[in-house]
Amino acid sequence: MTQPSSEVLQKLTPVLTKRWLSPDAYKIDVYQRLDGYAALRKALDVHPDDLIQLVKDSGLRGRGGAGFPTGLKWGFIPQGDGKPHYLVINADEGEPGTCKDLPLMTYDPHSLIEGAIIASYAIRANQAFIYIRGEAVHAARRLRAAVDEAYRKGFLGRNIMGSGFDLDLVVHSGAGAYICGEETALLDSLEGFRGQPRLRPPFPAIAGLYASPTVVNNVGTIASVPYIVLGGADWWKSMGTEKSSGPMIYSLSGRIANPGQYECGLGITLRELIELAGGMKPGHQLKFWTPGGSSTPLLTAEHIDTPMDFEGVAAAGSLLGTTAMQIFSDQDCPVYATWRWLEFYHHESCGKCTPCREGNYWMTRTYRRILSGEGTYQDLDTLMDTADNIFGRSFCGLGDGAATPVMSTLNYFRQDYLDYIEGRTAPRLSSKALVGAH
Amino acid sequence: MTDTNIDFSEAAAPLVEKLLAPALEIIARYPAGRERSALLPLLHLVQTQEGHVSPSGVAFCADVLGINKAQVGAVATFYTMYKRRPTGDYLVSVCTNTLCNMMGGQRVYDELSEHLGVGHDETTADGKITFEHAECLAACDYAPVVTVNYDFAIDEATPESAIALVEKLRNGERPAPSRGARLGSLKEMQHQLAGFSDERDGALADGPAGTPTLRGVTLAQQHGVAVANFNPDTPIAKTKPAREGGNTGNEVKK
Numbered sequence: 001m002t003q004p005s006s007e008v009l010q011k012l013t014p015v016l017t018k019r020w021l022s023p024d025a026y027k028i029d030v031y032q033r034l035d036g037y038a039a040l041r042k043a044l045d046v047h048p049d050d051l052i053q054l055v056k057d058s059g060l061r062g063r064g065g066a067g068f069p070t071g072l073k074w075g076f077i078p079q080g081d082g083k084p085h086y087l088v089i090n091a092d093e094g095e096p097g098t099c100k101d102l103p104l105m106t107y108d109p110h111s112l113i114e115g116a117i118i119a120s121y122a123i124r125a126n127q128a129f130i131y132i133r134g135e136a137v138h139a140a141r142r143l144r145a146a147v148d149e150a151y152r153k154g155f156l157g158r159n160i161m162g163s164g165f166d167l168d169l170v171v172h173s174g175a176g177a178y179i180c181g182e183e184t185a186l187l188d189s190l191e192g193f194r195g196q197p198r199l200r201p202p203f204p205a206i207a208g209l210y211a212s213p214t215v216v217n218n219v220g221t222i223a224s225v226p227y228i229v230l231g232g233a234d235w236w237k238s239m240g241t242e243k244s245s246g247p248m249i250y251s252l253s254g255r256i257a258n259p260g261q262y263e264c265g266l267g268i269t270l271r272e273l274i275e276l277a278g279g280m281k282p283g284h285q286l287k288f289w290t291p292g293g294s295s296t297p298l299l300t301a302e303h304i305d306t307p308m309d310f311e312g313v314a315a316a317g318s319l320l321g322t323t324a325m326q327i328f329s330d331q332d333c334p335v336y337a338t339w340r341w342l343e344f345y346h347h348e349s350c351g352k353c354t355p356c357r358e359g360n361y362w363m364t365r366t367y368r369r370i371l372s373g374e375g376t377y378q379d380l381d382t383l384m385d386t387a388d389n390i391f392g393r394s395f396c397g398l399g400d401g402a403a404t405p406v407m408s409t410l411n412y413f414r415q416d417y418l419d420y421i422e423g424r425t426a427p428r429l430s431s432k433a434l435v436g437a438h
Numbered sequence: 439m440t441d442t443n444i445d446f447s448e449a450a451a452p453l454v455e456k457l458l459a460p461a462l463e464i465i466a467r468y469p470a471g472r473e474r475s476a477l478l479p480l481l482h483l484v485q486t487q488e489g490h491v492s493p494s495g496v497a498f499c500a501d502v503l504g505i506n507k508a509q510v511g512a513v514a515t516f517y518t519m520y521k522r523r524p525t526g527d528y529l530v531s532v533c534t535n536t537l538c539n540m541m542g543g544q545r546v547y548d549e550l551s552e553h554l555g556v557g558h559d560e561t562t563a564d565g566k567i568t569f570e571h572a573e574c575l576a577a578c579d580y581a582p583v584v585t586v587n588y589d590f591a592i593d594e595a596t597p598e599s600a601i602a603l604v605e606k607l608r609n610g611e612r613p614a615p616s617r618g619a620r621l622g623s624l625k626e627m628q629h630q631l632a633g634f635s636d637e638r639d640g641a642l643a644d645g646p647a648g649t650p651t652l653r654g655v656t657l658a659q660q661h662g663v664a665v666a667n668f669n670p671d672t673p674i675a676k677t678k679p680a681r682e683g684g685n686t687g688n689e690v691k692k
């Protein structure tokens with residue numbers, strides 16, 4: 001294990017993770033002693049439009065993957081339209097590799113609640129929902145208790161802190177469907193239906209929950225808001241890069257000495273993050289990695305100096321996604337890894353769009369054949385063709401997410417596929433797995 | 439919705455006495471006219487009694503929401519956490535998604551499966567344990583992970599630690615999980631999933647966060663790294679008064 005240099009250590013930006021060091025910060029009294037609910041008091045003292053402008057000025061972009069400017073999204077909500085407005089927080093964390101929202105809700109739930117109240121005030125919503133992943137039971141336990149506390153203290157409910165502003169907040173548990181992390185599928189699920197994505201437009205800002213104007217934001221986005229309200233837009237922009245401002249929680253996992261959550265300014269590189277994480281695990285050489293979960297095209301050792309911000313990763317041919325970096329070494333097989341991700345996408349495809357539903361079924365079987373030592377050269381063409389027919393041909397990003405590891409591994413690691421086909425790599429799956437293969 | 443004058447079908451009848459009151463409480467959380475939003479929590483609720491979504495459970499949800507059984511069934515079959523067959527006291531899930539898989543999760547799954555003598559989505563003959571492989575459980579920095587009733591039970595699991603855990607569960611112990619509250623039964627967990635607080639003493643407290651969760655922030659603390667120039671009193675530019683006559687929100691009558 002190596003020690004990080006002081007230059008790299010200075011890239012750490014403990015903002016959203018800072019209270020995690022206080023074991024009792026989930027309790028409202030402790031939270032309040034640590035600057036908690038000070039931002040709410042400050043926010044309720046200004047006009048909602050000025051808050052939207054503040055968030056626009058901060059350059060905050062969505063932390064859920066797409067990186068859409070948050071202030072702009074809030075500004076899309078039509079005001080004075082006479083319709084109810086809703087804030088829906090996407091806490092359906094499930095993108096493989098991502099583990100930043102669950103600890104945030106577990107160890108600092110009030111920061112999310114405070115952000116939710118401020119955001120609701122800004123967009124003029126009187127009802128907000130936190131749609132939390134069903135499996136996230138401990139985070140939900142803490143969050144529900146925190147919501148109860150916030151009601152008792154008068155931060156939720158009627159006439160919040162004497163402002164005349166009313167807000168109800170409901171914590172709604174999902175039931176085990178990855179697709180519900182997609183915002184329109186989430187809305188359908190919250191309305192009590194199967195979680196299937198909607199065709200856009202109309203966008204949720206116009207016709208979201210119950211066909212009313214709705215902002216859907218990720219946990220990290222909303223939890224950032226109180227800090228921006230307190231510290232100001234200029235302070236926020238002192239972290240990150242010009243176009244990707246602020247701190248970001250990077251989830252590092254896999255073949256590194258110290259996996260974990262590292263909050264740094266946007267734009268840090270994988271080389272620097274690995275240094276913070278104590279280097280690679282002894283005996284392992286970096287081979288491939290996901291920049292932002294398994295739905296983002298894989299990158300390789302040659303991309304180790306790519307700035308991890310929205311622009312930098314896009315320039316390298318991938319996506320920043322959820323900054324979930326799963327790090328694999330020369331001892332890991334990219335063909336096997338891709339197969340396992342595909343089984344996941346196949347299972348989680350909601351079935352609405354034919355390319356995603358059928359294509360993933362087909363690709364998992366082709367992979368099983370290759371990994372069983374029965375693959376042919378033609379299988380590689382079939383895979384590329386199938387992935388190409390899924391990509392961009394489904395309502396939501398799940399199909400794209402499934403196609404990207406296939407295309408990126410075929411691009412970077414074709415030799416690993418050929419090694420199975422030509423018998424240089426021992427089969428990883430038994431021929432039992434071939435049942436049902438074409 | 440306060441109308442309790444619901445005409446329950448014969449199929450739903452066994453659940454009405456125990457579940458009607460909490461069901462109405464759940465429905466009341468959602469805006470008037472949007473009762474169907476309560477369907478997911480209601481399906482969790484019926485699992486508190488039966489451990490799975492039975493035809494009675496489907497009928498109960500349909501009757502209480504005034505929708506038909508096909509509409510409920512379509513939703514119940516879509517989501518993984520609604521079980522279609524009776525389950526054991528404990529649901530043991532091993533993550534076998536790529537990262538956990540390659541860090542040893544597949545070996546944990548295979549050996550535990552052999553030890554229990556059941557495969558994915560199957561229950562042991564003694565009715566204690568339902569076993570499954572799970573997709574990414576959002577704890578990759580602790581890989582491979584095993585959950586029991588969705589609470590993180592073992593971090594950096596090995597086949598040995600997983601087998602030891604299930605043996606404790608089968609012996610009637612309720613071991614402390616690696617993170618989270620002490621384990622209850624799967625049916626008890628469904629009560630929380632339906633949106634009710636965990637009222638058990640000490641359910642919320644579980645000590646500090648795990649080492650991987652705190653790695654970055656601990657490094658920063660050890661080396662005195664903080665973000666400079668944070669002033670919580672930084673003024674917000676005001677272009678208009680905070681309140682223009684009363685409530686700033688669009689009034690929503692509940």
